Amino acid sequence: MSTNGIPLTVNGKPVTRPNEDASLPLLDVLQEYLGLTGTKLGCGIGQCRACTVAVQDTPGGPWRNVQSCLTPLAAVSGKSVTTVEGLATGTALHPLQHAFLTEFAFQCGYCTPGFLMAASVLLDQLRRAPVARDKVDDAIMAAIGHNVCRCTGYFRYFSAVRKVVLAQPGLVKA
Numbered sequence: 001m002s003t004n005g006i007p008l009t010v011n012g013k014p015v016t017r018p019n020e021d022a023s024l025p026l027l028d029v030l031q032e033y034l035g036l037t038g039t040k041l042g043c044g045i046g047q048c049r050a051c052t053v054a055v056q057d058t059p060g061g062p063w064r065n066v067q068s069c070l071t072p073l074a075a076v077s078g079k080s081v082t083t084v085e086g087l088a089t090g091t092a093l094h095p096l097q098h099a100f101l102t103e104f105a106f107q108c109g110y111c112t113p114g115f116l117m118a119a120s121v122l123l124d125q126l127r128r129a130p131v132a133r134d135k136v137d138d139a140i141m142a143a144i145g146h147n148v149c150r151c152t153g154y155f156r157y158f159s160a161v162r163k164v165v166l167a168q169p170g171l172v173k174a
């Protein structure tokens, strides 16, 4: 934090929030002040992961999952945040978004942004450290196994993420 406010990057754009916002949940800042309503409030206590966003601590470094309902804005000062709005490239859906659609992974869709962001962090992890073919399922479970879907789309989410992981070159060791 500096006297000039709290700087961060959200979906590739620099943002500065006033220091008074330091203790606000990141989720509230995204929704109420930045107009990014894709990130959802579920439980509000760090359990459901509907509010998951991706955070990168240093440029070029690994991305990690963050539960934005529990994370104060000050904790992401100087960092990069990606929300579900930052996944697509223009009108081109991210491969995970495309797979979630073609696999009919969601029903109401409330949990979908959280699953997307958790899975997108997994793709980043696998790009940096590919896993053996027989470890792919474990890696997916570790990535999205804590996200709650009240419509119980778990298997289809899993299947969609698996398809993307196996289709993208370089994520699985030969």
Ligand code: FES
Pocket: 040, 041, 042, 043, 044, 045, 046, 047, 048, 049, 050, 051, 052, 067, 068, 069, 070
């Ligand atoms: S809203 Fe449930 S973990 Fe954040």
Ligand code: FES
Pocket: 105, 106, 107, 108, 109, 110, 111, 112, 148, 149, 150, 151, 152, 153
């Ligand atoms: S699709 Fe409805 S909560 Fe997951």
